[in-house]
Amino acid sequence: MDKTLLLNQVGNIFVEKMPFNRFLGISIQTLSAEKAQIQLPWKDDFIGNPTQKILHGGVISAVLDNVGGLLAAASIIAKLPEEELHSVPNKLATLGTIDIRTDFLRPGRGEYFIASATLIRSGNKVCVCRMELHNEQGIQLAFGTGTYLVG
Amino acid sequence: MDKTLLLNQVGNIFVEKMPFNRFLGISIQTLSAEKAQIQLPWKDDFIGNPTQKILHGGVISAVLDNVGGLLAAASIIAKLPEEELHSVPNKLATLGTIDIRTDFLRPGRGEYFIASATLIRSGNKVCVCRMELHNEQGIQLAFGTGTYLVG
Amino acid sequence: MDKTLLLNQVGNIFVEKMPFNRFLGISIQTLSAEKAQIQLPWKDDFIGNPTQKILHGGVISAVLDNVGGLLAAASIIAKLPEEELHSVPNKLATLGTIDIRTDFLRPGRGEYFIASATLIRSGNKVCVCRMELHNEQGIQLAFGTGTYLVG
Amino acid sequence: MDKTLLLNQVGNIFVEKMPFNRFLGISIQTLSAEKAQIQLPWKDDFIGNPTQKILHGGVISAVLDNVGGLLAAASIIAKLPEEELHSVPNKLATLGTIDIRTDFLRPGRGEYFIASATLIRSGNKVCVCRMELHNEQGIQLAFGTGTYLVG
Numbered sequence: 001m002d003k004t005l006l007l008n009q010v011g012n013i014f015v016e017k018m019p020f021n022r023f024l025g026i027s028i029q030t031l032s033a034e035k036a037q038i039q040l041p042w043k044d045d046f047i048g049n050p051t052q053k054i055l056h057g058g059v060i061s062a063v064l065d066n067v068g069g070l071l072a073a074a075s076i077i078a079k080l081p082e083e084e085l086h087s088v089p090n091k092l093a094t095l096g097t098i099d100i101r102t103d104f105l106r107p108g109r110g111e112y113f114i115a116s117a118t119l120i121r122s123g124n125k126v127c128v129c130r131m132e133l134h135n136e137q138g139i140q141l142a143f144g145t146g147t148y149l150v151g
Numbered sequence: 152m153d154k155t156l157l158l159n160q161v162g163n164i165f166v167e168k169m170p171f172n173r174f175l176g177i178s179i180q181t182l183s184a185e186k187a188q189i190q191l192p193w194k195d196d197f198i199g200n201p202t203q204k205i206l207h208g209g210v211i212s213a214v215l216d217n218v219g220g221l222l223a224a225a226s227i228i229a230k231l232p233e234e235e236l237h238s239v240p241n242k243l244a245t246l247g248t249i250d251i252r253t254d255f256l257r258p259g260r261g262e263y264f265i266a267s268a269t270l271i272r273s274g275n276k277v278c279v280c281r282m283e284l285h286n287e288q289g290i291q292l293a294f295g296t297g298t299y300l301v302g
Numbered sequence: 303m304d305k306t307l308l309l310n311q312v313g314n315i316f317v318e319k320m321p322f323n324r325f326l327g328i329s330i331q332t333l334s335a336e337k338a339q340i341q342l343p344w345k346d347d348f349i350g351n352p353t354q355k356i357l358h359g360g361v362i363s364a365v366l367d368n369v370g371g372l373l374a375a376a377s378i379i380a381k382l383p384e385e386e387l388h389s390v391p392n393k394l395a396t397l398g399t400i401d402i403r404t405d406f407l408r409p410g411r412g413e414y415f416i417a418s419a420t421l422i423r424s425g426n427k428v429c430v431c432r433m434e435l436h437n438e439q440g441i442q443l444a445f446g447t448g449t450y451l452v453g
Numbered sequence: 454m455d456k457t458l459l460l461n462q463v464g465n466i467f468v469e470k471m472p473f474n475r476f477l478g479i480s481i482q483t484l485s486a487e488k489a490q491i492q493l494p495w496k497d498d499f500i501g502n503p504t505q506k507i508l509h510g511g512v513i514s515a516v517l518d519n520v521g522g523l524l525a526a527a528s529i530i531a532k533l534p535e536e537e538l539h540s541v542p543n544k545l546a547t548l549g550t551i552d553i554r555t556d557f558l559r560p561g562r563g564e565y566f567i568a569s570a571t572l573i574r575s576g577n578k579v580c581v582c583r584m585e586l587h588n589e590q591g592i593q594l595a596f597g598t599g600t601y602l603v604g
Contacts, residue, residue: 315503319503320500320501320502320503320509321497321498321499321500321501321503321509322498322499322500322501322509322511322512323501323509325476325498326511346472347472347473347476348472348473349471349472349473350471350472350473350474351471352466352470352471352472353546358471358472358473358474358515359515359518359522359550359553360473360477360511360512360514360515360516360518360519361473361511361515363511363514363515363518363553363555364509364510364511364512364514364515365511367510367511367514368511371510395504398557399510399557400556400557401554401555401556401557402510402514402554402555403552403553403554403555404514404552404553404554405551405552406549406550406551406552
């Protein structure tokens with residue numbers, strides 16, 4: 001089995017097989033062992049504030065959690081020796097967020113949004129990611145820190 | 152103006168005027184200066200895991216953020232002297248989540264869910280809430296801590 | 303080997319063998335698989351604010367981390383079958399805090415302080431504790447949430 | 454009054470007037486409105502693990518909180534118009550940490566340590582800092598996120 005192919009499959013699962021992610025309408029821009037980046041479109045359904053056209057904080061936490069979890073999945077694949085790649089589906093089935101912190105920096109205004117994650121701790125059982133959310137103009141709206149169970 | 156009436160209005164705004172909350176379908180069970188409790192129905196759109204019928208972590212963070220923010224709003228109303236209640240709309244317009252931490256305890260299984268919040272720090276500028284999510288059987292699924300700008 | 307004896311040994315290590323904990327001067331009040339409680343004396347060395355006699359935030363984070371870590375250690379011992387108790391020292395050597403959040407509620411005033419921890423997620427690899435700090439009058443000063451690597 | 458002079462005074466208060474910081478032995482490397490950096494020496498009193506010469510997690514949280522709080526103080530000074538600089542002592546007296554999250558990445562080994570902070574949200578009431586801890590070899594040991602009350 002090929003790691004690039006596996007990464008693509010994982011990306012497809014996130015985007016197409018998770019009902020809540022289909023609602024969000026995310027698409028994957030980058031997915032490697034070091035970095036994940038996804039795009040979130042604007043949808044009126046995401047509005048949290050009735051008087052201003054800004055994202056609900058829950059949408060922001062969700063997309064940050066997604067991009068961190070995606071990178072955690074990629075890091076599992078990257079670490080496995082070729083002969084153990086068959087265990088990827090089992091490992092992904094137990095992948096989960098232990099805790100996440102979101103810091104909201106500015107009102108969530110934009111035409112579309114980019115969420116990105118980098119790996120800051122990569123262990124056999126737990127990995128930790130830092131995440132950021134920017135709008136299409138490059139203005140940072142939020143960031144997060146997520147701890148994921150990977151083993 | 153009457154504080155109970157104001158609380159009801161705030162509850163209505165959360166439930167009916169915020170598009171993302173309408174998607175979530177939350178309803179308010181309790182709303183006082185000390186405690187807020189909301190109910191989240193099950194919807195297939197909330198599924199995060201394609202092989203198991205469990206809530207996406209982002210839905211959990213969103214509903215915890217909602218119940219904490221609702222309590223923060225109630226605490227603003229509770230503290231204001233009668234003669235300043237006219238300033239409630241302005242104050243609510245600037246109410247916002249500064250940061251939130253969600254701890255995921257168990258897979259988000261259930262027929263419906265109850266999110267509750269209690270106030271642990273109540274200041275003039277900032278309040279801090281602790282939140283919990285249980286399913287209809289009383290099993291705790293997650294908890295959170297949120298810091299809200301209230302002044 | 304006896305679990306109660308092991309718990310006592312772990313408590314002694316925390317109190318007597320860790321140089322920073324000797325500086326803090328903590329003593330153990332309760333240590334079981336469900337709850338840990340330690341006492342912190344007042345020392346002028348703990349003062350953070352030069353004009354007020356209150357604890358430095360770092361002392362508060364440290365004592366919360368201690369009581370959570372102590373409970374994580376107790377939970378390791380509690381879960382092990384009798385025939386594997388010989389592996390406790392190895393397991394404790396790899397026990398570590400992954401992340402901790404401290405929420406400061408009130409100025410750290412008191413004659414002495416009680417930090418307590420309860421286990422909210424108890425897994426084979428990771429456990430999560432909630433911690434609280436009160437002074438001798440029962441006034442809550444801070445609380446925390448810690449994620450610990452236990453396996 | 455001169456802002457540079459005020460920054461120096463604030464630095465001196467952190468280093469010399471706070472008893473717990475004197476115990477830590479921190480010194481200030483950089484202090485501006487955008488960035489703060491402090492140095493922590495190695496001391497055997499900081500050891501958390503009796504079998505390994507590594508920092509206690511509480512020392513790490515404390516030094517991260519310090520450098521974030523120092524930057525929050527600098528940001529207060531930077532924002533004030535000249536004619537209001539006389540209010541700095543009052544403002545600093547109410548400066549406080551609301552919450553802090555520490556993520557531990559690697560065992561705290563080193564001959565000395567550098568903690569640095571950058572401002573990621575700078576409001577009139579609340580600011581948020583991200584902090585990092587490296588050892589003298591440039592290896593990152595921990596990072597943190599702190600929310601500070603500044604107004």
